Amino acid sequence: MTTSNQALQQWIDEVANMTQPDRIVWCDGSEAEYRSLVGEMLETGDLIELNQETHPNCYLHRSDPHDVARVEHLTFVCTEHAEDAGPNNNWMHPSEAHAQMDSLFDGCMQGRTMYVIPYCMGPIDSPYSRCGVELTDSPYVAINMKLMTRMGQAALERIEREGKFVRGLHSIGDLNPDQRFIMHFPQELQIQSFGSGYGGNALLGKKCHALRIASWQASQEGWLAEHMLLVEVESPQGDKHYLAAAFPSACGKTNLAMLIPPESQDGWKVRTLGDDIAWLHVDDAGQLRAINPESGYFGVVPGTNVQTNRNAFDMIKHDAIFTNVAVNANNEPWWEGKDDDQPVTDWQGRAVNGSGEPAAHPNSRFTVSAQQNPCYSELADDPAGVPISAIIFGGRRRELAPLVYEAKDWNHGVLIGASVASETTAAAAGKVGVTRRDPMAMKPFCGYNFADYWGHWLSFAARADELPKIFHVNWFRQDADGRFLWPGFGENLRVMRWIIDRCENQVEAEDTPIGYLPRPADLDLDGLDLDPDTLKQLLTVDHAAWREEMQTVGEYFTEYEHRVPELLTAEHQKILKTLK
Ligand code: GTP
Numbered sequence: 356m357t358t359s360n361q362a363l364q365q366w367i368d369e370v371a372n373m374t375q376p377d378r379i380v381w382c383d384g385s386e387a388e389y390r391s392l393v394g395e396m397l398e399t400g401d402l403i404e405l406n407q408e409t410h411p412n413c414y415l416h417r418s419d420p421h422d423v424a425r426v427e428h429l430t431f432v433c434t435e436h437a438e439d440a441g442p443n444n445n446w447m448h449p450s451e452a453h454a455q456m457d458s459l460f461d462g463c464m465q466g467r468t469m470y471v472i473p474y475c476m477g478p479i480d481s482p483y484s485r486c487g488v489e490l491t492d493s494p495y496v497a498i499n500m501k502l503m504t505r506m507g508q509a510a511l512e513r514i515e516r517e518g519k520f521v522r523g524l525h526s527i528g529d530l531n532p533d534q535r536f537i538m539h540f541p542q543e544l545q546i547q548s549f550g551s552g553y554g555g556n557a558l559l560g561k562k563c564h565a566l567r568i569a570s571w572q573a574s575q576e577g578w579l580a581e582h583m584l585l586v587e588v589e590s591p592q593g594d595k596h597y598l599a600a601a602f603p604s605a606c607g608k609t610n611l612a613m614l615i616p617p618e619s620q621d622g623w624k625v626r627t628l629g630d631d632i633a634w635l636h637v638d639d640a641g642q643l644r645a646i647n648p649e650s651g652y653f654g655v656v657p658g659t660n661v662q663t664n665r666n667a668f669d670m671i672k673h674d675a676i677f678t679n680v681a682v683n684a685n686n687e688p689w690w691e692g693k694d695d696d697q698p699v700t701d702w703q704g705r706a707v708n709g710s711g712e713p714a715a716h717p718n719s720r721f722t723v724s725a726q727q728n729p730c731y732s733e734l735a736d737d738p739a740g741v742p743i744s745a746i747i748f749g750g751r752r753r754e755l756a757p758l759v760y761e762a763k764d765w766n767h768g769v770l771i772g773a774s775v776a777s778e779t780t781a782a783a784a785g786k787v788g789v790t791r792r793d794p795m796a797m798k799p800f801c802g803y804n805f806a807d808y809w810g811h812w813l814s815f816a817a818r819a820d821e822l823p824k825i826f827h828v829n830w831f832r833q834d835a836d837g838r839f840l841w842p843g844f845g846e847n848l849r850v851m852r853w854i855i856d857r858c859e860n861q862v863e864a865e866d867t868p869i870g871y872l873p874r875p876a877d878l879d880l881d882g883l884d885l886d887p888d889t890l891k892q893l894l895t896v897d898h899a900a901w902r903e904e905m906q907t908v909g910e911y912f913t914e915y916e917h918r919v920p921e922l923l924t925a926e927h928q929k930i931l932k933t934l935k
């Protein structure tokens with residue numbers, strides 16, 4: 356294959372000259388190609404066959420033990436001026452970054468194949484979609500991109516029609532963590548990633564393109580690229596609402612997007628449009644609409660079982676790639692929280708020795724096509740996307756943040772989003788359980804200065820005629836013994852129902868300084884064993900603690916100096932005053 360797009364062909368030639376691959380393979384995105392790549396990877400040991408009787412077409416990939424998560428400290432946004440990347444990003448000047456990356460890429464594909472992967476983020480025929488091409492020496496990346504994006508011939512045709520695409524260059528190098536960099540050049544629509552084969556570091560269509568580069572493009576073009584799930588909730592009467600929710604990594608997006616209503620919530624239906632990323636545009640009628648740029652899921656495996664997420668549990672029984680899970684005696688994938696079965700081999704391929712270490716890596720993942728989801732919504736393929744009723748922010752906070760509260764208006768909602776804090780998880784390298792500010796769940800993913808990003812969010816008040824209501828949720832409150840106060844998972848539908856009631860102006864609410872909270876009677880708790888004391892804890896606003904919290908938020912904003920929008924500062928001051 357070649358291409359009629361000269362810029363693309365020229366770039367490929369330049370990269371091949373620099374990296375010196377033995378072969379160049381154009382990916383057409385076909386099933387046959389996927390099968391043949393899998394076959395080659397089984398031979399090289401890149402993939403291990405799992406039990407094909409119980410798990411047809413399921414394979415295990417074991418990544419390098421030092422390459423198991425995103426590496427935020429090695430991820431850079433390279434703009435001409437450091438202030439444009441902002442204190443929220445690591446920054447390097449583009450010329451320095453290019454010099455450094457050129458020396459790493461020099462000759463790095465000798466003896467390897469370079470795969471050319473054209474992909475489209477979003478439905479092929481949607482005006483909201485954007486294309487890219489990833490050049491990589493990793494067949495693991497190629498098969499994951501096939502499941503995660505609309506990859507191959509159709510994407511290439513769109514690129515040839517439009518002429519515009521994001522350039523992503525990736526090599527696993529020798530997987531040396533000291534020679535690992537994930538570089539973004541927003542002004543050049545370019546990504547260069549070296550030294551990692553894992554998830555968000557290597558599947559460049561996902562976090563690198565659809566969030567970091569896209570958020571920058573969106574700020575120029577008047578839309579939003581967000582770390583959000585997209586879900587349809589249908590009432591027993593057949594009324595449908597579309598909700599978009601931003602939670603940090605490993606804080607419940609996939610699980611909420613695939614929620615199964617509990618028995619007591621008879622007649623309610625939930626369908627998934629997306630589990631990680633949403634692109635939001637104001638349509639011609641002045642309404643906010645969203646598409647999911649991805650077409651597959653790269654989901655957290657541990658904790659998945661028939662109680663927490665039966666849809667996901669069933670979905671990954673066939674045609675799935677597992678990365679860094681353990682294996683049981685029957686050569687089936689195994690993970691912590693699966694069932695009462697036992698692992699025999701851990702994620703590194705070692706015999707399980709009862710040391711107490713998890714057998715599956717806490718950030719082990721499944722990759723599957725979204726089409727396999729039992730509650731998949733066909734609307735995920737609708738080029739027009741769906742209208743959004745509510746935007747929900749959330750985080751993992753064992754204390755302070757109530758189960759749910761509602762912003763008083765758009766500007767207040769932007770403040771709530773900008774104030775999100777959450778405990779760190781295994782999705783990124785580093786310490787787990789440390790509470791940090793993670794505005795809009797975008798701390799690792801915003802491709803430009805957060806202060807400008809908050810300003811961009813505020814600008815939607817003037818761009819749209821009708822804006823969604825904004826909420827904040829927290830499924831992760833704990834008691835003194837570390838037990839979750841709220842049952843979570845399917846029961847989260849009860850909170851979504853209150854959110855929908857509020858969108859439809861069906862119920863009143865408690866007015867508090869931090870926002871509107873449910874009156875206990877307005878939450879449907881039918882069939883739920885939750886004692887009134889626990890409910891009270893979940894719905895209480897501790898003024899003294901919140902005053903401290905808002906002071907911390909104020910200190911955080913000062914890092915962004917004069918760039919913080921005045922509207923946001925004013926909103927913050929207003930809340931601090933009411934907490935006095
Ligand atoms: P990324 O793919 O990293 O962006 O993660 P995510 O936001 O999609 O998180 P996911 O749904 O995969 O959940 C991460 C972890 O949180 C899993 O171990 C889940 O079992 C757990 N979890 C998800 N929802 C809930 C909930 O409502 N309550 C509790 N207690 N845990 C939850």
Ligand code: SPV
Nearest residue numbers: 425554555562604653782
């Ligand atoms: C996340 O960390 O938010 C993920 C996994 O969704 S990764 O693709 O590695 O970014």
Ligand code: MN
Nearest residue numbers: 603604605631
């Ligand atoms: Mn994510």
